[in-house]
Amino acid sequence: MAKKGLPGNSLIWILIVSEVLVFALGLVAFLVMRLLHLREFQAASHLLHAGAGTLSMALLLTSGYLAAIAQSNSQQGGQSRSRLLLILAALLGVLFLALKAMEYSDLWNRGVAFEGSQFFTLYALITGFHAAHVAFGTGLLLVVSLRPTLEHVEPSVAFWHMVDLVWVLVFPVLYLVPR
Numbered sequence: 001m002a003k004k005g006l007p008g009n010s011l012i013w014i015l016i017v018s019e020v021l022v023f024a025l026g027l028v029a030f031l032v033m034r035l036l037h038l039r040e041f042q043a044a045s046h047l048l049h050a051g052a053g054t055l056s057m058a059l060l061l062t063s064g065y066l067a068a069i070a071q072s073n074s075q076q077g078g079q080s081r082s083r084l085l086l087i088l089a090a091l092l093g094v095l096f097l098a099l100k101a102m103e104y105s106d107l108w109n110r111g112v113a114f115e116g117s118q119f120f121t122l123y124a125l126i127t128g129f130h131a132a133h134v135a136f137g138t139g140l141l142l143v144v145s146l147r148p149t150l151e152h153v154e155p156s157v158a159f160w161h162m163v164d165l166v167w168v169l170v171f172p173v174l175y176l177v178p179r
Contacts, residue, residue, distance in 0.1 A: 044119035063092035093138035
């Protein structure tokens with residue numbers, strides 16, 4: 001019999017909605033500051049790696065797809081396959097974090113001062129907060145892979161999809177709009 005309503009429990013959805021709202025406020029602040037400091041934001045945005053942002057998108061969306069398949073397997077009692085898919089999804093999260101670290105390192109090595117620029121301060125806050133969510137979500141997927149029952153998988157995958165959704169919003173605002 002098909003389950004009605006949202007997957008997981010109401011507390012995970014309260015968390016997800018509140019997190020999306022926090023990110024939305026951060027992105028609105030970024031866009032407002034962009035309007036107020038257009039030249040600085042346009043110049044700074046050219047130092048970002050749109051290719052890395054695009055690859056990051058591919059990593060997270062693929063990871064979200066694997067997590068969704070893991071949830072489906074979990075619903076059908078396929079714990080072994082669900083476990084493997086959750087681990088693969090988490091590994092893609094780790095690759096996202098490694099790519100983000102390389103991106104930060106490259107900017108730092110090129111002399112970008114994250115605290116000295118309104119653009120890069122907001123960039124670091126938004127992407128750093130998102131990276132913290134990716135790290136938490138990656139850990140969550142790995143912990144849940146130890147016992148991938150539907151009860152554990154559903155809220156974890158819902159959280160992971162929120163991480164995907166946020167990057168879908170962050171990527172165009174930070175990497176594409178300012179140009």
